Amino acid sequence: MAKISEIEPLVLAHTEKGSATWASVMIVVKVVTSNGMVGYGEAVPTLRVINVYNTIKQVSKGYIGKEAEEPEENYQEWYKQDFYLARSFESATATSAIDQALWDIVGKELGAPIYKLLGGKVRDKIPVYANGWYQDAITPEDFAEKAKEVVKRGYKALKFDPFGPYYNWIDEKGLKEAEERVKAVREAVGNDVDILIEHHGRFNADSAILIAKRLEKYNPMFMEEPVHHEDIEGLRKYRQHTSLNIALGERLISLKETAVYVSEGLVNILQPDLCNIGGITIGRKVISLAEAFDVEIAFHNAFGSIQNAYSLQMSAITPNLYLLENFYDWFPQWKRDIVFDETKIENGHVKVPDKPGIGVSINEKLIESLKVEPKELEVQEEPVWVVKGTWKKYLT
Ligand SMILES: O=C(O)[C@H](O)[C@@H](O)[C@H](O)[C@H](O)CO
Ligand SMILES: [Mg+2]
Missing domain, CATH: 3.20.20.120 (Enolase-like C-terminal domain)
Known part of the structure; x- marks a missing residue:
């Protein structure tokens, strides 16, 4: 069994944009366990980059110290704690990204893709x-x-x-x-x-x-x-x-x-x-x-x-x-x-x-190099x- 020891939200950006404003950044969540396993998840930015980033930090408080191999149990427990999970897009996406990273870790531990x-x-x-x-x-x-x-x-x-x-x-x-x-x-x-x-x-x-x-x-x-x-x-x-x-x-x-x-x-x-x-x-x-x-x-x-x-x-x-x-x-x-x-x-x-x-390997170096401070996206007429x-x- 490995405990969740660290959860890090990462906002990634590049000068080359996506096909829509809200796809111009990526919010990635990196989860690390006590025995050194690493898993990745992704959260949804929309116009809420700062809110989502901060919410990941808050949700992390409910996950750190828990067993990484028990995403179901952790989700149920967090659902109880959060109280507004089914009403908050920010909580929902933060929890989803952490959950993905846990499944990634379980798969890596067992040597099997999630499927x-x-x-x-x-x-x-x-x-x-x-x-x-x-x-x-x-x-x-x-x-x-x-x-x-x-x-x-x-x-x-x-x-x-x-x-x-x-x-x-x-x-x-x-x-x-x-x-x-x-x-x-x-x-x-x-x-x-x-x-x-x-x-x-x-x-x-x-x-x-x-x-x-x-x-x-x-x-x-x-x-x-x-x-x-x-x-x-x-x-x-x-x-x-x-x-x-x-x-x-x-x-x-x-x-x-x-x-x-x-x-x-x-x-x-x-x-x-x-x-x-x-x-x-x-x-x-x-x-x-x-x-x-x-x-x-x-x-x-x-x-x-x-x-x-x-x-x-x-x-x-x-x-x-x-x-x-x-x-x-x-x-x-x-x-x-x-x-x-x-x-x-x-x-x-x-x-x-x-x-x-x-299922894929993650380019951790690239992630490090694309890391930016979270900031508000501009609101345009389009x-x-x-x-x-x-x-x-x-x-x-
Ligand atoms: O179904 C979809 O994919 C969504 O409604 C959007 O995410 C937009 O289509 C996309 O943002 C356009 O770039
Ligand atoms: Mg659509």
Whole structure:
């Protein structure tokens, strides 16, 4: 048995940015045990870099001195202590990152990748879909041209947000612009590629329903976060008036919260994020919850290469996997180098990495060299979650 002796939050940044503001930094958690084992996890930055950094320090107080090989017991104990864990994004992501690092340590101790600890893989290669590919795309032609490149690389599915600056309400002009972009992509990729429509949880139900009716002829595989995250009534209304698949889950931070959407039939493709949902400990339960209700899984995987490595481990054990989200081909190089570029995408798939624990080796030297003091991210008119440049036209 090894005790958790140290937990260090690390904020990493580089001049080469990601495709969205909030993906321009990575928050990594390093856990060290009394017998010198080291594990890594990743937390979600968004606009809360300082808060998350500080919360990791607070949550650490509940983990230091505990057995590293008991992530389940530690999670349960921390859940009790934190009191607001299921209400605090910061706590949820801090706890998730620490939990991941513990599973990494257990795997390293036993000499097995996480997928082996959880019953073994059900596939050797993880099919992925592309996101982040449409930087600076504004016109339908821009989208079509970039979509063709994605398909050429071997992807069988791609996701994008065609709604520009529209927020809450969408008018005829907005519907027309979105339709033209989606039509252009459908024509560019043909009928054998899945088109996934991202709404970024920003419409009221009536507008989202109008969008669904307008876009359904292009046969999108799913409509992601069509209404605001907390608008469950709106989602019910959307469900009643549309017949397209709903994808959501990136902002869910507990098992029981997830159960509400799954058991009510409000989601077809569940997108848990292993960096907020409660790490591997809760992630594995969410997979089973979804499986019981015939809901597919497509882990949300929009931040860094450590998140990506855990998402690959968990996708390997998920019988009900649709596809794993992937930004890897559009990552800045430094993010790829953190895992020695070991999770390359070939023909729309990633081979399941099988080193002990997280599955990949971590470039500790690079992590040290990218370390910065946590600081606030600038708030700009272009929302923090967009793929950069897609709002340009509307800003000038
Ligand atoms: O599903 C997703 O991946 C998320 O909604 C976001 O993380 C954004 O798409 C991303 O930030 C854009 O760059
Ligand atoms: Mg999303």
